[in-house]
Amino acid sequence: MENKPETAVDIIKSLPERLITEKCPDFEVIYHFNIEGERGGEFTVTVNSGNCTVSEGLNGEPKCIIKATDSDYEDVELGRSNAQMAVMMGKIKVSNIGSMMKFMEMFNRLF
Template sequence: MTAKEYLQNTTAKLNESGIEDVNTTLHFDFGSETYTMHVAAGKAELKDGFEGNAECVIKANEADFVKIATGDMNPMMAMMMGKLKISNPGAMMKYAKMLGLM
């Protein structure tokens, strides 16, 4: 699985769940690939590249992100080791469960 496939699957799952009260933009930076996830009005959308102002930027290399997403790497340990960088940890705590990262 690639990071993009994980994000696409997550976006599809979000559109089937109750996210009516969520309104945010998240940026994912995997080095050579970047993505924007917009969540608003009960709908989630993933786009290539950065669009708009993000409430939170998640930065990691793709392989480490996939390990975190699949449960093979603890997100807190990844942050402590510098393998995962979060621009707004408080906001990320709100959305980590929604994204399947916790």
């Protein structure tokens, strides 16, 4: 990755190039991201047979919904705060913890 993404929207849009394809060869799942704030938005992340796409808006039936403010999401993704603590403190809301754990395994971290 040439330029490290810094904003929530850029972090989410960088997911396709951070996908670890050998972690999800036959995996099909949809995630919805609802990131509040001017550096966020609503996004659908689809992982299907080793491919990842990101589209604006919420489309399809998600296995997991992630809700956060842009700054809280950026802090976790950029290593400035701990993901587990952010979830426990309610800064990041996740509808399906098991699916979110799988999500974290499928993508290279930014830090």
